[in-house]
Amino acid sequence: MTNSGEITAGKILEAARQLIMRRGYSGFSYADISDAIDIRKASIHHHFPTKTDLAIAVVRQHREMFDTDLLTLQASGADALTQLRAYVGYWERCIADDSAPFCVAGMLGAELPALPDEVAQEVRAYFENFDKWLEEVLASGAKSKQLKLRGTAKSEAKLLVSLIYGAMLAARAYGNAELFKDVANDAIAQLSRP
Template sequence: MTEKADTQQRILDIAQHLVQERGFNAFSYADIGQALGIKNASIHYHFPSKTDLGVAMVRRYRERLEGHLSQFQTGEFPAASALENYLVGYRTVVHADGRICLCAALAADYITLPEAIQQEVRAFFQLNEDWLSHVFTKGLEKQELRLTSTPQEAAAVFLATLEGGMLLARSYGDMSRFETIGRQAIQAVLP
């Protein structure tokens, strides 16, 4: 990785940490600069505006999720295993220090975000819903799952359950709540 690319990734890493912890509107380039020991001008060189930084951050986050999800196509895995792997992926973004999914944090700031970042956040949630809908459709076809609604509706409910579970776990300062909620969400769709 080039020094420029490494600096960009470090900036994105710090920005993501700050958004997951505080929200998009509660950090500045000065916070990133202080954490990395660089000047604001260096950050502006890589990301001319905070919107540019936000778009790049969410896009990178979504692309990483796409890579994770592509490993668990339902043709190769039973639906319950696919959902378990999905939960494992979500578990990695629930931290004891209160940080949660980047897009869950951004959803809380949604109406104050620039349109370009809103679009990226929607694309992240749409990726999740599409993947889950596919898992639920295949799971129904193979009689591996039991749904009381359409696969698309079940996908939205499952995603909302996990995202809400993160917020509750954060509010209580008890990340084990997320695990309990996630396990219950999977159990609810098993026959």
């Protein structure tokens, strides 16, 4: 082995993640990754035989990162508001410094009808996972009276998912990173009791 495959696979995943966030699934090619990191196209196919495999790996990695960060915080017993702020704060920073201007699952979600079935399935799984966490956090916050919900935890979760992903889209469309921060914080402020 001239180099650890783990490292190379990681670099490929990171490059693919950046490309999907910015250009979408049909907007990037193996040649783009080849240009971004120092590797030949055929070597990418060695690690991820097809584009479908690569996209699935990117989404799965993103979900695992979410799980280790936020499901862990949840398990540690942090209160609902802290958890919500941790999640939103993450995206605020990523969008502000342009290190991750869009959730990879959100981008693929928009492209859903154009994706290979297996990728689409993985994207839906990401949203289910996110939705489940959000619902639990909202329900626990409502139970402890830290949060006031207008509807059920289920409906409020759907509303927040829409708002968060919509704010990402709007921030991009208006070329204004502040927009995400303003909208998301507004939504959280409204959930927390006065």
